[in-house]
Amino acid sequence: MPRYSIGFDPVRKSNYCHHTFTSSTNLLRCAGCKFARYASKEAQRAAWKNGHQQECAALQACGRIPPATIRLAARIYWKERRLTGDGALPHSIESLQHHWDDLDDDRKQSYAQMAIVTREYMKGSGTSIPDAKDVAYLLARFACNNHTICDDELRPKGVGIFPLGAMLNHSCTPNTMQSFTGSRIVFRAVQHIPAGAEATIAYVELAATRAERRAMLKANYFFDIDANQELCVTLVPKEVRLDDTLTLELFERRSMTMDEHDPELTCVDSDTGSGANVVRVQAEECATFSDEETEAGPSQAPAGQKNWEVKVQCWGAAFLQGGNVQNDPTTQAIAVAWRLATILRLHASASDLVSQGQLEACDMIATALQSMQDMQKHIWRMRLLEVQLRAAIECGNKWDLALDAARSLLPFYTWLYPKVWPNLGLHLATLAKIAALLDHFDEAATHAEAAAAILRITHPEGQIVQDMLRLWHDASAELNANAEE
Ligand SMILES: C[S@@+](CC[C@H](N)C(=O)[O-])C[C@H]1O[C@@H](n2cnc3c(N)ncnc32)[C@H](O)[C@@H]1O
Numbered sequence: 021m022p023r024y025s026i027g028f029d030p031v032r033k034s035n036y037c038h039h040t041f042t043s044s045t046n047l048l049r050c051a052g053c054k055f056a057r058y059a060s061k062e063a064q065r066a067a068w069k070n071g072h073q074q075e076c077a078a079l080q081a082c083g084r085i086p087p088a089t090i091r092l093a094a095r096i097y098w099k100e101r102r103l104t105g106d107g108a109l110p111h112s113i114e115s116l117q118h119h120w121d122d123l124d125d126d127r128k129q130s131y132a133q134m135a136i137v138t139r140e141y142m143k144g145s146g147t148s149i150p151d152a153k154d155v156a157y158l159l160a161r162f163a164c165n166n167h168t169i170c171d172d173e174l175r176p177k178g179v180g181i182f183p184l185g186a187m188l189n190h191s192c193t194p195n196t197m198q199s200f201t202g203s204r205i206v207f208r209a210v211q212h213i214p215a216g217a218e219a220t221i222a223y224v225e226l227a228a229t230r231a232e233r234r235a236m237l238k239a240n241y242f243f244d245i246d247a248n249q250e251l252c253v254t255l256v257p258k259e260v261r262l263d264d265t266l267t268l269e270l271f272e273r274r275s276m277t278m279d280e281h282d283p284e285l286t287c288v289d290s291d292t293g294s295g296a297n298v299v300r301v302q303a304e305e306c307a308t309f310s311d312e313e314t315e316a317g318p319s320q321a322p323a324g325q326k327n328w329e330v331k332v333q334c335w336g337a338a339f340l341q342g343g344n345v346q347n348d349p350t351t352q353a354i355a356v357a358w359r360l361a362t363i364l365r366l367h368a369s370a371s372d373l374v375s376q377g378q379l380e381a382c383d384m385i386a387t388a389l390q391s392m393q394d395m396q397k398h399i400w401r402m403r404l405l406e407v408q409l410r411a412a413i414e415c416g417n418k419w420d421l422a423l424d425a426a427r428s429l430l431p432f433y434t435w436l437y438p439k440v441w442p443n444l445g446l447h448l449a450t451l452a453k454i455a456a457l458l459d460h461f462d463e464a465a466t467h468a469e470a471a472a473a474i475l476r477i478t479h480p481e482g483q484i485v486q487d488m489l490r491l492w493h494d495a496s497a498e499l500n501a502n503a504e505e
Pocket residue numbers: 115116117119164165186187188189190191240241242243244245249251252253276278
């Protein structure tokens with residue numbers, strides 16, 4: 021099955037080959053477009069045959085680098101024209117869902133404009149140009165079917181269409197994950213899958229509330245995780261063990277009921293067990309507040325002003341547990357919403373500061389976390405801690421703070437991700453490294469061992485597995501030496 025992939029721009033200071041997607045410190049630059057980079061002469065020759073010949077001419081004529089999706093669309097046409105000679109796209113691409121009829125007018129318009137840009141760009145190659153409508157549909161297909169090609173630490177390198185991989189449906193409790201070996205997509209089982217079961221992946225970030233995941237899936241993939249529907253599913257022909265790579269062959273139409281056991285995330289503190297009803301009481305409450313803080317407290321934002329929209333439904337409970345909620349839910353909800361609006365504002369400002377390398381973010385996050393003492397299992401506490409961890413690592417001298425943030429994040433990730441999942445493995449690896457740096461060898465050994473156990477499955481060829489095994493070994497040796505003293 022052919023695959024189509026394109027690298028992101030070099031402005032991201034990437035050091036990977038545009039054909040094989042392997043990293044190298046010694047890349048050859050294309051003498052024509054001066055954009056594409058290759059790990060070897062062989063890779064360069066293969067890329068040339070796979071569409072770079074036309075791409076190179078188009079890039080030179082264009083004078084700037086178009087966005088990755090536009091380059092990918094053009095590349096597919098060039099590659100397929102070479103294969104079929106008539107410019108028609110193969111059935112494996114044509115049969116991918118585009119959901120055109122579900123798109124609103126703005127999005128249709130946006131794809132139509134991108135199609136015009138794609139055609140303009142393709143003109144520079146001297147080849148014939150596909151119909152604008154076909155290009156717009158192809159771009160719509162990308163949105164529901166493409167995969168972001170990432171490195172082992174989940175940093176994006178490029179984008180690709182893998183027609184067979186695009187057959188996998190979404191589940192919030194997936195049994196499979198995708199990873200990349202060079203430009204190849206590989207699906208690995210993250211749990212035991214019996215023969216005949218459906219293979220599923222996660223289309224969206226799993227560390228999100230159910231309401232957020234549902235909204236993202238509706239907006240981008242046009243289905244509702246609450247609705248049972250019949251659709252084409254990908255089956256696993258024979259039993260797959262936990263760390264096996266999947267062979268996907270069978271397709272069948274089945275009714276989907278996969279979301280029944282999807283855990284619902286709320287901020288309800290499971291220790292107290294209270295508050296669950298409050299979430300229901302407030303289920304439809306939604307308040308919009310001005311971004312400006314006023315002494316009078318929350319106020320409805322004037323039209324046109326930047327708003328924070330705060331949905332009370334998924335987080336009101338823990339905070340409200342002490343209050344007499346049944347008597348006055350709306351007042352209570354607005355008070356909570358106001359507090360959360362402040363937290364969201366601090367989170368957004370601190371994230372901006374960290375991206376710009378400014379380190380006041382740590383103090384800002386500390387203030388926001390302080391105001392969430394009574395919301396221990398709240399999703400926004402997790403997000404604040406994530407920014408705090410990034411900020412503390414960026415500082416380079418706040419390792420105690422980084423360790424505290426990483427420790428506090430672990431229960432969230434253990435709770436939200438499947439037991440074997442790359443984000444969980446990578447977080448354990450970060451935790452192990454920080455603990456080792458601060459001479460907490462016991463903790464470093466425990467987390468490095470746990471990280472290696474997960475990453476061995478999710479990244480079997482990754483250097484990170486070797487790093488974790490070495491760290492585990494070294495930290496254990498330090499512990500033994502300390503015990504003998
Ligand atoms: C990448 S395609 C997956 C393959 C798709 N089932 C097909 O037959 O072409 C993504 C589309 O599949 C459908 N889909 C994927 N997961 C689903 C799910 N859990 N429930 C309902 N529809 C789903 C949605 O229409 C979505 O836009």
